[in-house]
Amino acid sequence: MSINNLTIHETKEALKEGKFSTEELVDSYIDHIEKIDPKVDAFLLKCLDRAKDQAKKIDSEKQNDTCSLSGIPYALKDNICTKGIKTTAASKMLYNFIPPYNADVYERLNSMNSIMLGKVNMDEFAMGSSTENSAFKVTKNPWDLSTVPGGSSGGSAVAVASDMAAFALGTDTGGSIRQPASLCGVVGLKPTYGLVSRFGLIAFASSLDQIGTFAKDVEDTAIILNAIAGHDPKDSTSLDLPKKDYTDQLKNGTKELTIGILKNYKAEGVQEEVQTAMDDAIAAYKSMGAKVVEVDFRYFKQALAAYYIIACAEASSNLARYDGVRYGFRAKDYTDYIDMYYKTRSEGFGSEVKRRIMLGTYALSSGYYDAYYKKAMQVRTVIINEYKKIFDQCDVLLTPTSATTAFKIGEKMNDPLQMYMSDTFTVPINIAGIPAISIPAELDHKGLPIGLQIVGPVLGEEKILQAAWALEKHFDFRKNQPNL
Amino acid sequence: MEYEVVVGMEIHAELLTKTKIFCSCPTKFGDPENTHTCPICLGMPGVLPVLNKSVVKYAVRAGLALNCKIANFSKMDRKNYFYPDLPKAYQTSQYDRPLCLGGTVNINVNGKTKPIGITRIHIEEDAGKLLHESSDGTLVDVNRCGVPLIEIVSEPDIRGPEEARIFAEKVRNTLEYTGVSDCKMEEGSIRFDVNVSVREKGSKELGTRTEMKNLNSFRALERAIKYESKRQIIELKKGHSIVQETRKWDDVKGISSAMRSKEDAQDYRYFPEPDLVPIVISDDEIKKAKDQLPEMPEAKKERYMAEYNLPEYDANLITSTKETARFFESTVNLCNHPKQVANWLMVDIPAHLKEKDLTMDTIPFSPEDLAELINLIQDGTISGKIAKSVMEKMFDEEGSPKEIVEKHNWAQMQDTGELKSIIEKIVQDNPKSVSDIAAGNKKAYGFLTGQVMKATKGKANPQLANKIIREVVSKKIDE
Amino acid sequence: MSISNEEVTYVSKLARLRFNEEETNKMAEELGSVLDYVATLNEVDTKDIQPTEHILPVSNVFRDDVVGTPLSNDVALSNAPDQENGCFKVPRVLD
Structure with missing residues (x-):
């Protein structure tokens, strides 16, 4: 070694x-x-x-x-x-x-x-x-x-x-x-x-x-x-x-721990060998004297949806500062300062970043705030409450990290x-x-x-x-x- | 048809904090470009804002002084737009939960009190400055970025240009009084945006408004509203409708013109600032802040009228700025002649200040000096006329009033014997005046007094001189 | 949920991003499919539910009003793509 x-x-x-x-x-x-x-x-x-x-x-x-x-x-x-x-x-x-x-x-x-x-x-x-x-x-x-x-x-x-x-x-x-x-x-x-x-x-x-x-x-x-x-x-x-x-x-x-397991986790496209690892872990915990209980989490899809709205909305604002004025990349051959902004940002960001800035900007734009951003923040509250319920029943929750x-x-x-x-x-x-x-x-x-x-x-x-x-x-x- | 001019105002005032709203850079005005910056106000990647405690303190004080309700819960939001003077491309401001709500400002219009509603006051950061002194571009100075501002939004309760000016002055004085802002219009530390619309008198509906930004003097504000409301009335009379737009006021030409409309529609995408936590203020804290408020101009005015017997006109003028009121009270504490102190502060002092391009902040003598000057008049050492000359020398910083009087040998002639012999000679030399007086023409006394003052270079005590003239003349007539 | 090319163009202006026609089509399609997914938010009843703006119940975090040391002018400008006379320089901005 x-x-x-x-x-x-x-x-x-x-x-x-x-x-x-x-x-x-x-x-x-x-x-x-x-x-x-x-x-x-x-x-x-x-x-x-x-x-x-x-x-x-x-x-x-x-x-x-x-x-x-x-x-x-x-x-x-x-x-x-x-x-x-x-x-x-x-x-x-x-x-x-x-x-x-x-x-x-x-x-x-x-x-x-x-x-x-x-x-x-x-x-x-x-x-x-x-x-x-x-x-x-x-x-x-x-x-x-x-x-x-x-x-x-x-x-x-x-x-x-x-x-x-x-x-x-x-x-x-x-x-x-x-x-x-x-x-x-x-x-x-x-x-x-x-x-x-x-x-x-x-x-x-x-x-x-x-x-x-x-x-x-x-x-x-x-x-x-x-x-x-x-x-x-x-x-x-x-x-x-x-x-x-x-x-x-x-x-x-x-010995003193209660481990929570999600009832429905397998439905999220989890690879069979990942399920086997989960089963091994559950068995191991049981053999080590931990208590294992089943708990419910109902919002995988909504959490991901809320995540993309909240993360992209915040990102659209956080990444607005990259304009080529004070630091970093500035594009060449612009016609005026507004064109400099457009060229700098269009050339400086990669496609995934642009996609997320677009999604976030859309979600915050006039007329859509309530339907997307506010809704996502409300769903966030629902998810927080769901976890509170889960941790009333167990000390920690065991899930796959990636499906x-x-x-x-x-x-x-x-x-x-x-x-x-x-x-x-x-x-x-x-x-x-x-x-x-x-x-x-x-x-x-x-x-x-x-x-x-x-x-x-x-x-x-x-x-x-x-x-x-x-x-x-x-x-x-x-x-x-x-x-x- | 008769029209009514409706004005709403947005007032931005820079707060008198030592540091910026979210970083520890100094707020000092007038230093070289980009020397008051740090990664935070430069909007560099990864840095975070922390709210300056004094910003909240000052804004609460402003809110209380303008009779607002202070919110127990308020929060910061981001207002997103791109401009080279805005490093983060969002302004951290307050949107739906401002710090102060629902206030009133009572203004005095033609001797009547009129309440103007304050919709809200919120805290936010100032933007930087664009300098157009480069031959082939625009230069950005970040020094002002992050200087704390309050934005005061009025209800559209203001009717016409004069009311607008009175309101603006009142708000400015209140902010200055409470020590919230230095309100220096020439440095841009207070800025006025107005929304102007017109409507048929009696109508309840508001007309379409136009906005004019950054009016930088009270005179400009009044003129701009006058011009813009007239323009709108003319448009309406022609059957045109008013376009909602931002207009630029040209104070030199005295006209407003439509600004080039920005390329994009304004869609600021406000959302709660995730990097800053809410501001929670208890009723106890609000009460404490209220107790610490200094005496407001209105209360001060009432007190001056009651305590010092000043006429309302004087009390109004003396309390219009904090410095004048402070000078007045300090002087009155040293010499108990309030009306005379007020007179000096209303007439001679402002004239000299203007001539010397000074303010009450930079006046070159102290209340002690003014009190001494007034006492010199009161004890008959100098005449009121000489006092004016002494004041002039005080502005030239020649010394204390006593020193000036001594230096110029301006003390009145108090020696009755010497004065009497001068007068006897003048009476002797002017027999025509004596015979005029004998014939009942009392005006001739004035002539003789003038001659005496001339002979004594103004140093004769006028009362004393008059008394002696009468004695000498009547003796002469009796002869 | 579909999003039109006009909406993509409007949003891209707000974000100061520029897309050619092909990119605009692609963006409309991709955003559309993400927004379809996002529609699952509507399966959650959020009537009377407060939005969570801050995860932690923290309030009143303040800084004392004490002046610190600002950056020197040359450090402030050290990353600037263009500068003149101690200032950041941009193409001419008309008022």
């Missing part, structure tokens, strides 16, 4: 024991990135010299014991702003944008001396479920290079799945962390809305966006969450709560609706603002990972991590490794 295959807690242990230095650790990642990334195309920008310098400094100043993430190399989704380092959201619109500010999460990781290896690929402005909508490159799934890694945080998932980073941050608006985590066989957490600051996250849909984690196991997930969660006065929607240690209850087992394993590159590109439907199980979670984690369970017959999602109520992170840790022990998925 190579150094860069270790989890964070294993790496920290080894660093502590002096098995290798931070510099050796980072060198191992750099070598691996140089070997592997040309095959999977996860990185948009590599900051390797910078990483190496940082590692040397940490070694010379003996800072690698200072906290849980010091010296740990990671990858950052390219919609998270890094001061002085190009941040593009994988869009031509921001192909040259260098932010003069840091995202709050990046600031937090910097203060812990974590080492950022680079910025990773994604669907343009986080709009997509396959990372095929990047303006720059198509990232491949390390388990089968002809399939997609999922999206929109495909680069983050691939960086961790192929051992090019010990962990990664991604963002999740409708499943953009959990679905790629599932498709790539890693652990992905979307925290409760408001738990992690959105400051410096290039907005897609403000009321749904949340930064979260990609890790090799559940314990690492808790460690990273400890680092990035917390109140930020720069984000008005950031929760001001006492600091928690998410590793505290991690290993408490599931199917990874699909072929290009397979769904010409059918937006089909693509949207790959988010069936993840989207309702964002609508309700609640936390959910995806953990890898098994491989399907094609050797592609199957992920399961554990959902909790608002601020139920400890419970879902606890349930996920137990299930992870059962599946022991890490015995499988992609063959690159």
Whole structure:
């Protein structure tokens, strides 16, 4: 086993024991990135010299014991702003944008001396479920290079799945962390809305966006969450709560837990092997002493419909600032300033982004607001209430993360609706603002990972991590490794 | 047919906060372009707004001063449109749940009080400035982006240009009084948009209105409404209908003209701002804010009339600006002659301020100085006429009134003996006046007084001089 | 639910996007099929249901009115596609 295959807690242990230095650790990642990334195309920008310098400094100043993430190399989704380092959201619109500010999460990781290896690929402005909508490159799934890694945080998932980073941050608006985590066989957490600051996250849909984690196991997930969660006065929607240690209850087992299972989940086009993984998980929970109950969720379709209205409406406004005036791409050969706006936006955005801006603009336009936007916000209330009912009956909810394993590159590109439907199980979670984690369970017959999602109520992170840790022990998925 | 002019007004006032509405950039006016910017007001990707506490405080104060109901719950919304002076391509404003609702402003028209309804007041951010000084393009200055504004919307209760001006002045004074805005029209910190329509007198229906934006003086406001209402009446008399449009007022030419209609229909796609949370204000907090309101001009006026015995006209003028009222009260506290203080503040001081291009904020002397000047008149040290010269020197910053009087040797002649000998000589030299007086022509006294003032270079105490002249003349006649 | 090419054109103007005829047809078709799906919202009875504007019951998040350090002019303009005299520059805007 190579150094860069270790989890964070294993790496920290080894660093502590002096098995290798931070510099050796980072060198191992750099070598691996140089070997592997040309095959999977996860990185948009590599900051390797910078990483190496940082590692040397940490070694010379003996800072690698200072906290849980010091010296740990990671990858950052390219919609998270890094001061002085190009941040593009994988869009031509921001192909040259260098932010003069840091995202709050990046600031937090910097203060812990974590080492950022680079910025990773994604669907343009986080709009997509396959990372095929990047303006720059198509990232491949390390388990089968002809399939997609999922999206929109495909680069983050691939960086961790192929051992090019010990962990990664991604963002999740409708499943953009959990679905790629599932498709790539890693652990992905979307925290409760408001738990992690959105400051410096290039907005897609403000009321749904949340930064979260990609890790090799559940314990690492808790460690990273400890680092990035917390109140930020720069984000008005950031929760001001006492600091928690998410590793505290991690290993408490599931005897005290009631696991909810959805009665009707199979009806959502769930692949047979995914159903088998679900059955395995249910049996495992029962054998570990957890109580398993059936619960009802009636609004998969409506959640997806509400999601596309709310997300696109907010996006149409959030993406209006890209006009070629103050930063980013500006088209050439315009006749006047209005033409400059049209050309810049028509040339700068990719087709999926334009489609969503159009849908959102339509939904907010005069005469349609009540029928679409307001209706969607009301359905949102109904969905929140539905989850409240569910969590009156159980502590956490177990569902598939994605109905199917990874699909072929290009397979769904010409059918937006089909693509949207790959988010069936993840989207309702964002609508309700609640936390959910995806953990890898098994491989399907094609050797592609199957992920399961554990959902909790608002601020139920400890419970879902606890349930996920137990299930992870059962599946022991890490015995499988992609063959690159 | 007789027509009635109906006006509604939208007033934007910049709030006197130190920082912008959603970021910590300074709001200071007049600094070099793009030096008060940050990623937030530049609308850079991924940054988030946080509402300035003082914006809510000031807006609530404005609402209370304009007799509005303060909403216990209000929220921010986005108003979406593209323009190079609007970095985010949406203005963060308030749509269906504004901070203040349903107020009234009482204005004085021809001695009668008339209430004008305030529909609402909401908070929002200002846009940037476009500068047209480049040879081949337009330059964008972001300094003003995000400066906090309140928008005050009136009911269409205003009838005609004069009422509109009085209303606008009243609102301006109220905002200035409460310290909510500095209301400097020349810096654009208060801006008036008017909606003008005309209708047959007696009609209940509103006519089609036109809008004129950014009228930048009270005079322009009054003239623009006068012109526009006349234009509409002429159109209607010709049998034409009024087109609902935005018109531009040209204050130099004194005409309004239709603005080039924007390319698109206006469809602002308002929706709740997801990056900002609601504003919740309890009744207790509203009451506290009410208790902290300063005395309003109207109440002040009543008090000046009762406490200082000022005529209504004087009280009105003195309370029309906060600075004048403050100067008045400070001066009266030092010398108990309110009417005289008022006179100075109504006549001489405004004239000098105007001539020197100063305001009550920048007046070069203190209430102590004015009190001293008035006391010098009262104790007979100087005459009212000399006092005017002293005032002039006070504006030239020559020193305190006492110092000026001393420097110019302007103190009145108080020595009866010296004055008497001067008068005796004048009476001696003007026998014609004495015989005129003896013949019953009292006007000749005036001539003699003039001669005495001339001889003493105005320093003779006029009362004293008159007394002595009469004594000397009657003695002469008796001879 | 179908959406006409005229509606697509109207919306594209609001969004400052330009589509040629072929793209407009395609956009109308794609938006139409998404809107058909969205019609499932009408299966939920939302009479008397308040819209959720914020997921979390948070209110009154304020900043103190304290001046911070603005960006220097050159940093503010460092990403500008075009600039002149310390300002962002755009093609001439007529009032």
